[in-house]
Amino acid sequence: MIYACASTGTPDGGPYDETPPKFVRATPEPNAINNTRKKIAIEFDEFIKIENAAEKVIISPPQAEAPEVKASGKRVLVEFFDSLKHNTTYTIDFGDAIVDNNEGNPMGNFAYAFSTGETIDTMEVSGTVLNAQDLEPIKGIQVGLHKNLNDSAFTKLPFDRISRTDSRGRFTIKGVAPGEYRIYALKDGNQNYLFDSKTEIIAYNDSLILPSQEPAVRQDTTWNAIDTLKIDTIKTVHYTHFMPDNIVLRAFKEVNTMQYLAKSEREQLNRFSLYFSAQADSLPTVVGLDFDEKDAFVIEPSINNDTIRYWIKDTVLCERDTLTLQVDYLYTDTLGKLVPKRDTLTMMNKVDKAKRLAMAKEEMEKKEKEQQKKRKKGDTLNNVVETKFFNMNVDAPSSMDINKNICLKFDEPVFSIDTSAIHVDVKVDTLWEKERFIFMADSLVPRQYYILSDWKPGNEYRLTVDSAAIKSIYGLHTNKTENTVKVKTLEEYGTLYLNISGVEGNAIVQLLNSSDAVVREQKVKDNNTCDFYFLQPNTKYYIRMYIDRNGNGKWDTGEYDKKVQPEEVYYFPKVWEMKANFEFEENWDVRSIPLDKQKLDEIKKQKPEEAKKIKDRNKERAKKLGRTS
Secondary structure, three states: OOOOOOOOOOOOOOOOOOOOOOEEEEEOOOOEOOOOOOEEEEEEOOOEEEOOHHHHOEEEOOOOOOOEEEEEOOEEEEEOOOOOOOOOEEEEEEEOOEEEOOOOOEOOOEEEEEEOOOOOOOEEEEEEEEEOOOOOEOOOOEEEEEOOOOOOHHHHOOOOEEEEOOOOOEEEEEEEOOOOEEEEEEOOOOOOOOOOOOOOOEEEOOOOEOOEEEEEEEEEEEEOOOOOOOEEEEEEEEEEEEEOOOEEEEEEOOOOOOOOEEEEEEEEOOEEEEEEOOOOOOOOEEEEOOOOOOOOEEEEEOOOOOEEEEEEOOHHHHOOOEEEEEEEEEEEOOOOOEEEEEEEEEEEOOOOHHHHHHHHHHHHHHHHHHHHHHHHHOOOOOOOOOOOOOOEEEEOOOEEOOOOOEEEEEOOOEEEEOHHHEEEEEEEOOEEEEOOOEEEEOOOOOOEEEEEOOOOOOOEEEEEEOOOOEEEOOOOEOOOEEEEEEEOOHHHOEEEEEEEEOOOOOEEEEEEOOOOOEEEEEEOOOOOEEEEEEEOOOOEEEEEEEEOOOOOOOOOOOEOOOOEOOOOEEEEEEEEEOOOOEEEEEEEEOOOOOHHHOOOHHHOOOOOOOOOOOOOHHHHHHHHOOOOO
């Protein structure tokens, strides 16, 4: 007799469904002409669902009232609410939104079209939308065509044909008829398909778009089903090549010139701030309605005068719960002209005086209880009153870069500085000798100062700031500080030399870190070279350049009304991992690689989403079951 126990286990449910939905039929049929139906039904061979219909499904021409798109069993139902235009091709591009109901297998790029006229338009144009300032791909921005070639069409008429960019910034506009078009990109804030607000991101092409097509051939590779590293067959596929397919649109937001007071707040007891919507040529006038404003403030405007901070000098005035101000400034009216405006503002403390006194009393009682506990334990009490100093942050690293300077930062405005109480010494052998230096305020950053000297590589320096050397507007003074720094040697750095071609006009090269942030920038010399010295070893560097057309030393955006494109930006598609005591020399033709291929994926913030693939989970299932095939 043979005896055996049945092996126990959990049924795995059988093989996974890896087959995507297949199109069966549609009403009206695909590419139907003379269609008047506003309800579309598209049927598939299995139950389906639509993922992210609002984001992925694109209907062209754009509709004033969004059509309803929904899944129902094995069908997709689309209902138009706007009247259908005569002699117009309508396209419904689903992308990869249609998936099967159970496993989520994507159908892939699927589009449906019909025409209300005698013919159906089948041409396509495609390209990429990039942020003009940093060549980042822009996801989800509308891209549209206008048959009306007047510049005003973009601001007064909705698009004739439309698409939307994917995560790579790529777009394809389908159902295009032969002819001439203007092309635009629009981050449409109010969904009316036209540019009517300075807050909207836009792009436009200076040249006309002329769609065309030609027969083409490509080689498609089929991989071996068992050994995925081996090619099974190579097929020759005939297809229609639609052009242009390499349009690059550089998107930008215009400078907001509408001036108005956007916000006012009293952040803390001794200061308040006014925030304006745009840069201004002059500061507002502030008059105290319940206090004397003469010599009452230390004023810190931003570079563009759009943010102004007022430090209240009088500590008695600081303690008041409310300050009433009259503010006079220039305001942009409905005609776009600057006119005088007067506002009355009440600046209130976030915590009123009664509550502040209560909090102070509570803190004193807490300290008294702690002292009583110490007395009971027999601890010796320290009755020395702790001195409150003017806080000074000293940026003087023990190992300092050759091209840096010592920096002093303060939390509150400085009233006076006694430079004779500041000392810089250099170590010669074992002795400290006095070193000359310059004490200078930062011209851009408030409450920031630099100590400049002729720092020698490898030398050791000592900074001493005596007590009471620097005083604040509130009477506090700094404590004594001492810092020792050693300047790095030349051998600790790397160097990068650039030979640049393809540049016309002023150009500025920016050295970037791995976060795409500017580390340093340098103007391109007359001989088209640019050099970066004192680069940190074991650090990755990237390169960006912009053409400074107006020579103001900063990147400038575009302006549609004046047909001014944003200043051109280029990336060197390479990363340098710097080495100590090493020199790199590179030749860079800024136009040798298309703009959409220049920025490396590793520093892009908009990462490309992986294309959906049918999940090959049956192989994994076979492995778990111990099967080899």
